[in-house]
Amino acid sequence: AADKRTAAMRKKGDQWENERDNVKRKAEGVDDDDDARWREEAPAEPVSAEGHPSPAGSTAAGHPDLSTPADPVEVEMGGAADVGAIEYPHVDQEDSTFDPYLENEYDAWSEEGAKDEEGISTGKKLEIANMKTFDVFTLVPRDDRDWTNYKWLSIKWVVQQRGEIWRCRLVAREFRALNPEQSGLFTCASTPTTARMIDFYVVKNSDFASVIGDATCAYFHAHQDELVVCEAPEELKQECRDNGESDDVVMVLNRKLYGERSASVRYEEFMSGVLMNEEIAMERCKAQPQFYRNPSTGVALEVHQDDIHAGGPEEELEKLMRNISKHVRMKWSEILKAPARYAHLKNFRVVRADGIFIYPNPKYAADIVKSLGLEKAKSAVTPISETRQPGDEQHPVDAERATLFRHCVSVARFLRNFMPPANYAVKELSHGLSQPNEADMCRLKRFGRWLKDQDGLGIWFPRAGKPDILNIDTDSDWAGDKVQRKSTSSHMIHCGQCLLVDSSKQQTVIAQSSGEAEIYAAAGGTSTGMLMKTVLEFMGFQIGKPRLRVDSKAAKSMAQRYGVGMVRHLEVKILWIQQLCKDKRLSVYKIDGNTNIADLGTKVLAKARIEDLMSRAGLMRLDERNDVPESKVVGVVEKLAQEKEVSMADILECLVALLKKAR
Numbered sequence: 001a002a003d004k005r006t007a008a009m010r011k012k013g014d015q016w017e018n019e020r021d022n023v024k025r026k027a028e029g030v031d032d033d034d035d036a037r038w039r040e041e042a043p044a045e046p047v048s049a050e051g052h053p054s055p056a057g058s059t060a061a062g063h064p065d066l067s068t069p070a071d072p073v074e075v076e077m078g079g080a081a082d083v084g085a086i087e088y089p090h091v092d093q094e095d096s097t098f099d100p101y102l103e104n105e106y107d108a109w110s111e112e113g114a115k116d117e118e119g120i121s122t123g124k125k126l127e128i129a130n131m132k133t134f135d136v137f138t139l140v141p142r143d144d145r146d147w148t149n150y151k152w153l154s155i156k157w158v159v160q161q162r163g164e165i166w167r168c169r170l171v172a173r174e175f176r177a178l179n180p181e182q183s184g185l186f187t188c189a190s191t192p193t194t195a196r197m198i199d200f201y202v203v204k205n206s207d208f209a210s211v212i213g214d215a216t217c218a219y220f221h222a223h224q225d226e227l228v229v230c231e232a233p234e235e236l237k238q239e240c241r242d243n244g245e246s247d248d249v250v251m252v253l254n255r256k257l258y259g260e261r262s263a264s265v266r267y268e269e270f271m272s273g274v275l276m277n278e279e280i281a282m283e284r285c286k287a288q289p290q291f292y293r294n295p296s297t298g299v300a301l302e303v304h305q306d307d308i309h310a311g312g313p314e315e316e317l318e319k320l321m322r323n324i325s326k327h328v329r330m331k332w333s334e335i336l337k338a339p340a341r342y343a344h345l346k347n348f349r350v351v352r353a354d355g356i357f358i359y360p361n362p363k364y365a366a367d368i369v370k371s372l373g374l375e376k377a378k379s380a381v382t383p384i385s386e387t388r389q390p391g392d393e394q395h396p397v398d399a400e401r402a403t404l405f406r407h408c409v410s411v412a413r414f415l416r417n418f419m420p421p422a423n424y425a426v427k428e429l430s431h432g433l434s435q436p437n438e439a440d441m442c443r444l445k446r447f448g449r450w451l452k453d454q455d456g457l458g459i460w461f462p463r464a465g466k467p468d469i470l471n472i473d474t475d476s477d478w479a480g481d482k483v484q485r486k487s488t489s490s491h492m493i494h495c496g497q498c499l500l501v502d503s504s505k506q507q508t509v510i511a512q513s514s515g516e517a518e519i520y521a522a523a524g525g526t527s528t529g530m531l532m533k534t535v536l537e538f539m540g541f542q543i544g545k546p547r548l549r550v551d552s553k554a555a556k557s558m559a560q561r562y563g564v565g566m567v568r569h570l571e572v573k574i575l576w577i578q579q580l581c582k583d584k585r586l587s588v589y590k591i592d593g594n595t596n597i598a599d600l601g602t603k604v605l606a607k608a609r610i611e612d613l614m615s616r617a618g619l620m621r622l623d624e625r626n627d628v629p630e631s632k633v634v635g636v637v638e639k640l641a642q643e644k645e646v647s648m649a650d651i652l653e654c655l656v657a658l659l660k661k662a663r
Contacts, residue, residue, distance in 0.1 A: 123168035134220035137251040150227045171259035187264040188289040190304040192417045202311035203356045203461045209314045209337040214633045216329045218306035222256040222266035274327045287534045309344050331633040341628040357622045359458025364415045365451040368408045372448045380449040381607040383425035392439040405436040423504035423601040456621040465497035470546040474525035475598035478514040487517035490601030491525030499618045504601030515554025523574035551593035559588050
């Protein structure tokens with residue numbers, strides 16, 4: 001659909017250029033015979049002030065030209081992800097969990113966007129006022145200094161509609177091609193492996209509560225560590241002209257600007273300094289640096305860029321919120337204790353007296369169903385009925401359906417993080433991302449029909465259950481992939497009756513026997529289990545020797561002996577598991593295959609088998625989850641709007657004036 005819209009806009013843009021050519025030829029008295037000469041002299045396409053091509057119908061500054069005749073082609077909110085249209089912000093850098101499919105972006109081609117230029121202008125003024133408050137930049141005349149040693153970056157406005165207001169963000173455009181050798185850009189963040197750790201920490205301490213926070217203008221807190229200069233946006237140049245000053249100015253950056261490649265690293269360093277100062281006095285987990293804990297107060301938290309998820313005693317959480325807010329502009333939720341419902345990183349939690357229920361945001365399943373047009377289709381009883389077969393690739397789908405397939409599978413890959421029964425199906429669907437075929441589309445539609453009946457499915461963390469032992473259940477499906485003949489590894493890790501981690505992955509090597517496939521799966525599960533043990537001990541839990549549970553005698557024997565034995569082709573990289581057993585740091589048990597819950601992620605299963613394994617793994621459906629009102633992070637402006645019962649737009653207009661006055 002995006003490709004069609006882009007092609008239509010380009011066609012219309014060509015028509016506009018032809019009309020412009022005719023007008024200019026008449027004005028200059030150019031005959032049709034001189035048309036070729038004139039076209040050689042004319043620019044190939046309009047160019048923005050930043051030196052980048054502007055879409056047809058835009059001004060030199062890259063903004064929509066409202067004097068242009070209305071475009072008969074309607075473009076939905078969301079924009080096209082093609083260079084021929086306004087660029088799509090695939091990552092919103094304040095909210096690193098930005099959903100590219102379900103958020104609205106202002107598109108200069110859309111009539112809806114053009115109607116609210118006043119709201120967008122207010123949003124841009126507020127962003128510039130925020131930048132001035134944080135001293136993000138200094139305006140300097142262009143000829144003021146020698147810019148040889150400065151890094152020049154272009155800029156652009158990214159505009160999104162959030163409720164009744166327009167959120168505008170001025171971002172730098174720093175691409176890897178500008179400095180391919182730049183290193184040191186890794187930033188610690190939450191992963192699916194550790195995403196449930198704070199929930200476990202809270203649920204296993206009966207008097208603990210939770211709180212979530214969001215840093216506002218996060219990157220503006222980080223000081224600039226390079227010589228960086230940007231072109232000033234038109235709004236700042238207009239301010240200079242209004243003040244009777246020259247508008248030939250540039251922005252020298254004093255703080256990090258969104259879009260800079262090192263901005264997230266510098267902000268992480270700033271935030272870790274705040275959390276580990278003398279007042280807050282937190283310790284940082286070396287194995288997973290996104291976790292912090294203060295042993296004396298009992299507060300632990302996880303940092304995911306500008307998002308914070310913390311747990312601990314209620315009064316200590318209040319102190320933490322006050323102390324962090326001294327250094328960082330924050331928005332906080334209320335203290336979250338039973339009964340409560342809140343969302344963190346696009347997944348919901350329902351806090352009850354007897355435990356915490358975690359489930360994925362229903363909008364992702366609804367998006368897949370709607371995208372596939374399955375609203376009126378019958379639901380399926382299982383997520384997948386067959387795997388890929390040789391010859392499937394002979395029937396590829398067209399480009400439009402391939403884009404649809406990738407969109408749905410990308411959403412499903414996020415959805416599965418808190419929906420274990422979907423793990424295997426999503427793994428199989430991911431094989432077709434590079435070149436989807438007709439069989440892949442059939443499997444995707446079955447998965448979509450299965451999702452229709454899974455509303456309310458999630459993971460249950462009971463308060464009961466002693467958090468002292470890690471149970472690592474692993475399983476494999478030997479050579480289950482009929483195309484590459486590779487095996488599937490699956491593991492589930494429990495502690496205190498809580499499912500901390502679940503996974504389903506294809507093995508990277510071709511196992512020569514079922515025992516070899518099982519030991520590879522066991523090694524993968526053990527690796528994750530030992531990491532979980534390290535993080536849990538950092539949080540103050542006393543964890544005993546982990547228990548590896550497999551349903552293969554051959555895998556148990558391989559793990560408990562030394563060397564490869566008769567399996568001489570065994571990958572030596574997994575032999576460290578033998579050392580763990582010898583050092584008595586790991587116990588290995590043989591269990592019945594019918595009770596191995598890791599089987600849920602290895603193969604195509606019948607409905608009855610799926611339901612049985614789900615029950616054993618601690619999965620459930622909570623139909624009354626929506627009975628509890630949702631708690632959200634709320635800033636000062638939102639609170640004021642709620643208390644005074646006035647519109648956000650009016651408050652933002654006043655806030656812009658106040659910030660200017662304070663400046």
